[in-house]
Amino acid sequence: xxxxxxxxxxxxxxxxxxxxxxxxxxxxxxxxxxxxxxxxxxxxxxxxxxxxxxxxxxxxxxxxxxxxxxxxxxxxxxxxxxxxxxxxxxxxxxxxxxxxxxxxxxxxxxxxxxxxxxxxxxxxxxxxxxxxxxxxxxxxxxxxxxxxxxxxxxxxxx
Numbered sequence: 001x002x003x004x005x006x007x008x009x010x011x012x013x014x015x016x017x018x019x020x021x022x023x024x025x026x027x028x029x030x031x032x033x034x035x036x037x038x039x040x041x042x043x044x045x046x047x048x049x050x051x052x053x054x055x056x057x058x059x060x061x062x063x064x065x066x067x068x069x070x071x072x073x074x075x076x077x078x079x080x081x082x083x084x085x086x087x088x089x090x091x092x093x094x095x096x097x098x099x100x101x102x103x104x105x106x107x108x109x110x111x112x113x114x115x116x117x118x119x120x121x122x123x124x125x126x127x128x129x130x131x132x133x134x135x136x137x138x139x140x141x142x143x144x145x146x147x148x149x150x151x152x153x154x155x156x157x158x
Contacts, residue, residue: 034107037107037112037146038105038106038107038112040146041105041107041112041114041139041146042103042105042114044063044139044146044148045100045103045105045114045116045137046100047059047063048063049098049099049100049118052095052098052120052122053095053097053098055087055090055094055095057084057087057088060080060083060084060087061084063146063147063148064080064083064147064148065080065140065142065147065148065149066080067080067149068080068083068147068148068149068150068151069149069150069151070083070150070151070152070153071151071152071153072153073131073133073153073154073155074129078151086124086125092123092124092125092126093122093123093124093125094122094123095120095121095122096120096121096122096123097119097120097121098118098119098120098121098122099118099119099120100116100117100118101116101117101118101119102115102116102117103115103116104116110140110141111138111139111140111141112138112139112140112146113136113137113138113139114135114136114137114139115134115135115136115137116134116135116137117132117133117134117135117156118132118133118135118153119131119132119133120133131155131156132155132156133153133154133155133156134153134154134155134156135151135152135153136151136152136153137150137151138150138151
């Protein structure tokens with residue numbers, strides 16, 4: 001069988017398109033979306049508590065998506081920019097204690113969901129707040145890194 005130049009060109013184009021399609025769909029990603037992703041998200045959730053306790057805004061800068069939205073257990077929407085502004089005002093905003101438990105991370109391709117219970121005592125806009133909440137955090141794989149894109153918390157039933 002003789003392979004013509006047009007057949008060879010057609011096969012090369014098909015292979016190139018298939019390769020680019022796989023890459024565009026993230027099928028060649030070097031960031032794990034399996035057990036390593038669960039470990040990464042678990043580490044991020046625990047590091048978030050340490051950053052809250054230390055008033056370390058670099059964690060939010062690095063790990064929150066630019067368009068992050070959070071629904072607090074106090075019925076307010078929060079953005080990354082608002083959280084960073086609050087963290088700069090440590091006189092009126094600080095975490096005195098915080099602990100998470102019952103952490104469960106599930107990964108769905110380039111999306112991960114973390115659910116957990118959090119007990120905290122903090123000062124927020126000069127008001128003391130202490131309670132236990134149930135939280136759901138949604139992470140997305142963006143440019144090779146996991147980013148917190150959304151969060152929602154509700155007060156634990158009494």
